[in-house]
Amino acid sequence: MATTNRPDSPDRETLVQMYEIQNKIKTTDERFRSMLTSGQIQLIYYSPRGQECISAGYAVHLRPDDYVVTIYRGLHDHLAKGVPMRELWAEFLGRSTGTCKGKGGPMHITHPESGLVVTTGIVGSGIPIANGFGLASQLAGTDQVTVVNFGDGASNIGAFHEGMNMAAVWKLPVIFVCQNNLYGEHTPMSMSTGVEYISERAAAYGMPGVTVNGNDPVAMWHAAGEAIARARAGEGPTLIEARTYRFYGHLMGDAMEYMPKEERKAAMAADPVPAFRAWLLENGHATEAQLAEIEDKIVAMVDDAVEFAMNSPEPSLDELYTDVYEEITK
Amino acid sequence: MTTTEPRIIPMGVALNEAMDIAMGLDEKVFLLGEDIAEPSGGVYKITKGLSTKYGTHRVRKTPISEAAIIGAAVGAAIAGYKPVAEIMIMDFIAVCLDQITNHAAKIRYMSGGQTTVPMVIRTSAGAGRQFGAQHSEMLEAWAVHTPGLKVVVPSNPADAKGLLISSIFDPDPVLFVEPMLMYWDPQYACDVPVGDNRIPLGKANIVREGKDVTVISYGKQVHDAVKAADILAAEGVSVEVIDLRTLVPLDEATVLASVSKTKRAVVVHEAVTRCGFGAELSSRIHEELFGTLSAPVARVGGQNTPVPYAKNLETAFVPQVADIVAAIKSLNK
Ligand SMILES: Cc1ncc(C[n+]2csc(CCOP(=O)(O)OP(=O)(O)O)c2C)c(N)n1
Ligand SMILES: [Mg+2]
Numbered sequence: 001m002a003t004t005n006r007p008d009s010p011d012r013e014t015l016v017q018m019y020e021i022q023n024k025i026k027t028t029d030e031r032f033r034s035m036l037t038s039g040q041i042q043l044i045y046y047s048p049r050g051q052e053c054i055s056a057g058y059a060v061h062l063r064p065d066d067y068v069v070t071i072y073r074g075l076h077d078h079l080a081k082g083v084p085m086r087e088l089w090a091e092f093l094g095r096s097t098g099t100c101k102g103k104g105g106p107m108h109i110t111h112p113e114s115g116l117v118v119t120t121g122i123v124g125s126g127i128p129i130a131n132g133f134g135l136a137s138q139l140a141g142t143d144q145v146t147v148v149n150f151g152d153g154a155s156n157i158g159a160f161h162e163g164m165n166m167a168a169v170w171k172l173p174v175i176f177v178c179q180n181n182l183y184g185e186h187t188p189m190s191m192s193t194g195v196e197y198i199s200e201r202a203a204a205y206g207m208p209g210v211t212v213n214g215n216d217p218v219a220m221w222h223a224a225g226e227a228i229a230r231a232r233a234g235e236g237p238t239l240i241e242a243r244t245y246r247f248y249g250h251l252m253g254d255a256m257e258y259m260p261k262e263e264r265k266a267a268m269a270a271d272p273v274p275a276f277r278a279w280l281l282e283n284g285h286a287t288e289a290q291l292a293e294i295e296d297k298i299v300a301m302v303d304d305a306v307e308f309a310m311n312s313p314e315p316s317l318d319e320l321y322t323d324v325y326e327e328i329t330k
Numbered sequence: 331m332t333t334t335e336p337r338i339i340p341m342g343v344a345l346n347e348a349m350d351i352a353m354g355l356d357e358k359v360f361l362l363g364e365d366i367a368e369p370s371g372g373v374y375k376i377t378k379g380l381s382t383k384y385g386t387h388r389v390r391k392t393p394i395s396e397a398a399i400i401g402a403a404v405g406a407a408i409a410g411y412k413p414v415a416e417i418m419i420m421d422f423i424a425v426c427l428d429q430i431t432n433h434a435a436k437i438r439y440m441s442g443g444q445t446t447v448p449m450v451i452r453t454s455a456g457a458g459r460q461f462g463a464q465h466s467e468m469l470e471a472w473a474v475h476t477p478g479l480k481v482v483v484p485s486n487p488a489d490a491k492g493l494l495i496s497s498i499f500d501p502d503p504v505l506f507v508e509p510m511l512m513y514w515d516p517q518y519a520c521d522v523p524v525g526d527n528r529i530p531l532g533k534a535n536i537v538r539e540g541k542d543v544t545v546i547s548y549g550k551q552v553h554d555a556v557k558a559a560d561i562l563a564a565e566g567v568s569v570e571v572i573d574l575r576t577l578v579p580l581d582e583a584t585v586l587a588s589v590s591k592t593k594r595a596v597v598v599h600e601a602v603t604r605c606g607f608g609a610e611l612s613s614r615i616h617e618e619l620f621g622t623l624s625a626p627v628a629r630v631g632g633q634n635t636p637v638p639y640a641k642n643l644e645t646a647f648v649p650q651v652a653d654i655v656a657a658i659k660s661l662n663k
Contacts, residue, residue: 044461094460094640105462105639121464122422123394156393157425184394186370192393258369314642324635 010221014060015285018217020294021056022273025049025076027298028085031306032075032092036252043092043106045252048076050215053272054179054242055080057220058147061228062115067133067146069118069126072107073179073246077149082114085305095312102315103323123184124157126150127176131163134172134237145173145231147224153184155198164205164239173231175224176239179214181246186258202239214242215272247271336521342513344487344522345376345452348494349414351526353384356412359498360388362399363416363452367391373418374454374513396422400429400451407449408437412498420455420507421467434503435478447503450494454510456550456600457637457648466637466644468549468601473505474577474610480504480531481577485552486512488522489575492529500531509550518553532579536588540570543658544588546611547598548574551649555598558654569658577607585611586618593624594661598654603631625661630654 010018029049035041048055051073059080062068070077078088083099091098092106099111107121117133120126130148137144154160155178167174178198182189195201202209208230212223220242227238245267249256256264280286321328352359361377367389371378381389392399396417403413417423423430430451438446457466473479480502484490490508497504512518537552538559545555552573559569570588574581589595595615597608612627630649638644 042460044459094643096640100639102640103638103643105460107462107464108639121462122425125425153394156395158395158397159425184364185373186365187391187393191391315638315640317642317646319640320633320635320638320643320646330634 010060010218012285014221015217015280016290016294017060018053018056018221019276019280019286019291020298021059021080022052022217022276023295024298024301025052025055025079026273027295027302028079029075031302033248033252035306041093043094045106046073046075046250047246047248047252048073050247050267050272051179051181051244052076053217053220053276054177054214054244057214057217058175058177058224058228060221061225062145062147064115066144067115067117067130069120069130069133069146069148070116071119071123071126071150071154072121073151074109074119074149075106078109078111078116078119081116083109083111083116084114085301086308087111089305089309090312093309093312094314095309096315096319097308097312101319103319124150124154124159127154127159127163128166130174131167131170131172134167134174135170137173138170143173143232145175145228147175147177147228149177149179151184152178152180152182152189152198153187153192154178155201156192164201164207164237167237168205168207171234171236173234174237175227175231176237177224178239178241179244180241181244183246183250183259185250188258197241199239199241207237207239209239209241211241211243214244215270217272217276337524338519339487339522340512340514340516340519341484341487341490341508342374342376344491345494345508346378346380347522348491348498349377349380350383352412352414352495352498353380353388355526356499358410359412359414360390360406361414361416362390362392362403364392364394364418366416372416374510376513377416396426397429400426400434403449403451404429404433404437404447407447407503408445412448414450414452414498417451417453419465419510420453420469421464423451423453423469423472427472430473430479430505431476435476438502439478446501448501450497450504450506452494452506452508454508454513456510457632457644458511460639460641460644462639463636468507468599468632470505470507470577471601471606474607478503479578481507482531482575483507483509483549483577484575485509485549485573486518486520488520488527489529489535489573491522492527493531493575495526496528496531504531507549512550529575531576532581533575534581534584535573535575536570536584537573538569538571540568540592542568542592543594543596543661544570544572544585544592545596545598545654545658546572546574546585548577549600551598551600554649554651554654557651558658561651561655562658567658567662582614585615589615589619590622593622596628596630596654596657596661598630598649600632600648602634603629604634606631628657628661630657
């Protein structure tokens with residue numbers, strides 16, 4: 001598999017760009033949770049908090065014309081791929097100005113202009129679809145790549161196994177990013193999965209598989225960069241298992257009684273976003289003023305998006321019947 | 331058999347009791363599904379406490395592997411067990427439909443009756459919580475269209491308990507559809523007898539007697555039908571409401587006797603109207619009672635669209651009490 005070289009280390013600009021994405025995700029998530037807690041908004045919410053570095057780590061390697069497929073817990077992937085903040089918020093709130101006119105909701109965010117092509121609520125089902133995007137790029141002879149995100153739990157469903165095999169056989173330009181947060185809903189990975197590392201499964205299908213600390217932005221950047229370079233060069237798919245942790249359980253309101261308190265406390269104490277910030281400053285990759293400016297800009301962006309979404313109208317009732325087919329069809 | 335002290339409990343508790351009773355009666359009964367064991371007890375807490383009581387060998391937490399869940403249930407059922415498999419949300423049966431329709435449903439027939447599949451698939455369903463297009467569907471028509479499957483949709487806790495025990499001991503595979511919104515909402519709680527209060531499959535319930543029109547429904551919409559009946563009673567229209575309880579087997583006798591009396595019928599369900607169970611029901615009524623009806627059978631159902639996310643659209647998708655009232659009035663013109 002050593003046909004492509006390990007990418008060089010990320011330059012300062014890339015490091016700061018990764019931090020910006022991470023901070024955007026964290027800030028957006030915090031706003032959603034505070035508005036949900038205070039009752040200002042009501043929706044089913046799957047927090048991506050704790051998993052920011054994974055999306056940031058692959059996204060900085062992608063071009064706008066590359067594809068990303070993700071899942072209900074996808075806010076981090078949406079933002080990393082560049083789905084605009086206003087339309088994203090409006091979709092979460094079910095408004096007509098949302099990415100999907102308010103008809104899809106948070107579990108189905110779609111924004112083709114950003115390359116965020118599918119968000120699914122069915123565990124594992126994005127994987128075979130990602131192969132279809134990969135196949136389309138391969139047939140068209142472009143060097144676009146597709147990143148498909150899914151959880152540890154998804155690696156136990158048939159679609160994962162069928163999709164991995166097909167991608168390997170067809171050498172598709174697809175990067176399988178398993179965001180292993182150690183739980184699928186209320187079940188720890190150890191109770192549902194027969195291997196210690198999900199990346200081990202790649203060997204069974206004849207593709208490279210790596211396990212990386214998904215909370216280490218530079219490690220994630222390396223793993224993603226290598227896989228994306230391989231895919232672009234026509235050398236086929238890679239499975240990346242990015243180890244991470246869900247800070248807030250499966251969904252908002254989860255009592256989390258099945259997560260050991262100490263384990264969660266330790267994971268939150270090692271919050272990767274502030275840790276990366278501190279690392280950037282310590283190593284002179286960024287200045288305090290520079291990061292503060294980014295953070296302020298993001299807060300303003302979220303403020304603006306919240307206002308935009310809250311003031312946007314609901315979809316008109318006619319929208320119930322449109323988009324079922326190209327034309328309204330009885 | 332049963333002692334009867336009135337107890338008002340929600341459907342979530344009633345379902346738990348049914349499984350508890352069945353497991354206590356027959357050690358061949360076992361449960362499998364995602365997150366169903368402690369400490370979680372299922373994402374909707376329907377199996378709470380059962381793994382502690384009966385052990386994790388009988389209350390089995392599974393990987394997220396619907397095809398493997400239903401396949402294992404099919405095999406164990408053929409081998410003499412009585413599995414109760416939980417598919418968390420009905421839309422996910424799409425992931426294991428092969429095991430349900432090609433195997434659970436057909437194995438008795440294909441084997442010439444040598445092998446049988448006495449299993450239950452419990453699943454939660456329905457719109458109203460803004461869960462979007464992939465977590466809100468009522469797909470009972472898929473199962474009704476597959477000979478070999480029985481299909482149950484309870485409308486209240488007492489029925490849910492009685493029908494689930496019957497389903498678990500039924501010799502055939504049963505798809506048991508639980509209206510998600512009814513699990514814990516106290517407005518749907520009712521008096522549930524303690525003990526083994528089985529309700530036979532194939533016996534509809536006349537929820538309310540009337541003489542001018544028959545409304546036939548099942549699941550959560552039975553409550554809407556009763557509300558519509560209340561509204562129309564004030565206007566002097568007498569509405570009979572039938573809760574089918576089970577779609578297969580279908581209690582045609584009760585339906586036809588009622589419609590013979592009222593000469594008008596409205597069928598109501600939440601599922602998409604097109605090719606929904608109401609189409610079958612309407613067709614059967616017309617076939618049997620054509621010359622005697624005062625009006626064609628009316629259907630009230632979900633719109634012919636996926637379930638939308640935005641609250642206002644979701645509400646517009648789901649049939650409302652006002653839609654039932656309007657349908658009944660349209661027959662009385
Ligand atoms: C086919 C299917 N089965 C079950 C579910 C219910 N469900 C939603 S998320 C989830 C857990 C998935 O865990 P994982 O893949 O690890 O992703 P995570 O939520 O941890 O990000 C389950 C079981 C579903 N959406 N689709
Ligand atoms: Mg997980």
